[in-house]
Amino acid sequence: MTAQNHTRLIVILLALVWLVGCAVNPVTGRKELALFQISEEEEITIGQRTFPQVLQQMGGIYPDEALNAYVERVGERVARYSHRPDLPYQFAVINNSAPNAFALPGGPIAITRGLLVVMNNEAQLASVLGHEVGHVTARHSVAGMQRGALLGVGVAVISGVAGDAAHGPLSQQVAQLAATLVDNTYSREQEREADRLGIDYMVRAGYDPQGAVQLQEIFYRELEGGAQPSWVGGLFRTHPFSRDRMLDNQRYIETTYGQATAAAGFVLNAREFQQATAALRQxxxxxxxxxxxxxxxxxxxxxxxxxxxxxxxxxxxxxxxxxxxxxxxxxxxxxxxxxxxxxxxxxxxxGNYYESRMGLGFVLLERGENAAAVQHLEKSMELLPTLQGGYLLAEGYEKTGERQKAIALYRSIVEADPGGRLGQAAAQRLRALEGR
The missing domain is CATH 1.25.40.10 (Tetratricopeptide repeat domain)
Structure with a gap:
């Protein structure tokens, strides 16, 4: 049985077990239609398996340990006051210029350096991270999977089958799920729910809700002025924004947190934020x-x-x-x-970005430094399995005399890309190695 047929069988069996029912939103307690149930453990598994792929696809983690630690501290401070404080939250800064932030099921949350540089204080950062924590606590990404849009891929990832063929079609499914979760566009109601939850969480954490007001005003100025492609293709694509949404949030803050001001001890922390982001701004x-x-x-x-x-x-x-x-x-x-x-x-x-490793591996192969090339290409595939990286690594295995490894990897590429250029090239190399 091929890996692909094995995955289909798992999908069918689990679909029969997980009959159509209702999932409960842990924030609101409302029952929501679901084709299959995803437990909290499975939700965490999905997030943890897809987060590394997402980070690599978007440019890798921004290599500034102090900045990442700062963002993580703010995120954890907000998450402690959420409806699901015990989730294994992760916070990272992505090395990407497009203003954006996203959350994956179970707790992984990221913000781009492109969004960080438009902010002015820590309360604004807490507002963004709180909003993403709200998406996690309300299981908004999971809801889309439960309605069936990603049924087959989600089951493959949850079941662990995706780990059985690291460079084959199932690895491509993990990459597909990762990309789809990040590109997921939330409904208007989901965005408003995440807005309110984010405001609640940041205020409980001691941040001045005016930070949320300021941030929304920044977004609206971008929208009103004709947002740049980086905004349209980033934050505004996955998190639709409008003047009505901004006004709704301002009214919510005025009616719910009118007394949460600096005089009452709630903070913006402008100086701390400026210090933490100074090197990035330069x-x-x-x-x-x-x-x-x-x-x-x-x-x-x-x-x-x-x-x-x-x-x-x-x-x-x-x-x-x-x-x-x-x-x-x-x-x-x-x-x-x-x-x-x-x-x-x-x-x-x-050394933790797949493209630099793959590029260097290619150069070394061209120069005949095959053992060194294999080391870099193996690291590239560990960071993000790709067809191109896999083909280069198989070539490296050939040149270092590791024939069986080369054959296994070429087979995976043929299976993952049967009609493509790399799949056909791998099939040709496979025939040569097997003497056919």
Whole structure:
């Protein structure tokens, strides 16, 4: 039985067991239609298995330990006052310029550096994180899965089958679920419920609710002024915003927390926030140039893109993401020596991003340094299994004499991408290795 058929069988069996019923919203106590039940343990499993993939797909964790620790402290402070304080919450800053934040089932929550730099104080950060905690406590992502939209993929992940074929089609299903959960657009009512819950949680944690008002006013100014593509493609796509929603929240704060002011001991913590984000703000010009470089590269203006990435590095030295993109652009230009130099620097600064590892592995394969290439490609696949990384790793196994590993990996690629370019190339290599 193939892994794919095995997954279908599990889906059918579990669908028969988990008959149509009702799930209970742990915040409101309301019963909601569900095709199958997801326990809290399963909810946590989904979040923990998909969170690493999401982080890698969006640029990796921003490599500033102090900033990540600060965001985690604020998030944990808010989560302690939520309806589900015992969940294993995780908070991370993503190395991505688009203003965005998201929550996965069971507690993983992330905010992009692009959203952090538009804020002015800690209460605004607490408002965003509280809103995402609200999505978690009310199980909004789980609700979509329970209604059947992701039935098959969700069951595969919960059952643990996805871990049996790390580089095959089931690994692709985990990646699919991860991307779908992040791209999930919440309903208007879910957004308003998360707004109210986030305000409740931040106020219980001692934050001035004016931070939430200020943040919503920032969002509305962006919307009213014609939001930039980074906003439209990020926060406003998954968290639809409107003037009515802003006014509803302001009325909720006025009627519920009118006395929660600075005079009563509730804090904005502007100075603490500015100190924690100072290094990030100093690098904004570099990241703006980085985004310009990406746009030039997307238009196939490779020399201009490379020059722009180099300017970005001058403005933000030693930023591993910029070094990675410059190295990969130089690879496209077949300029191997500086490509290797920049990719090696990126890995030395932050070895936990799959693209820098994969790019460096490719360069090393081209130079015949096969054992070193395999080490970097194995790490790339550990961080985020991809067809491209898998094909390169199989090639590395061939060149280092690990024939059986190469065969197994080529087979996985053929199964995952039967009609694609890499799947066909893997099939050809498989025939050669097996003497067919």
């Amino acid at each position: 690098k904004q010009q570099g990241f703006q140039l980085y985004e310009e470089g990406r746009q030039l590269e997307a238009r196939n203006q490779l020399p201009q893109a490379i020059a722009t990435y180099q300017r970005a590095l001058e403005a933000a030295p030693n930023e591993s993401l910029i070094l990675t993109r410059l190295g990969l652009a130089l690879l496209k230009a077949e300029d191997m020596v500086p490509a290797r130099r920049n990719l090696q620097r990126a890995v030395d600064l932050d």
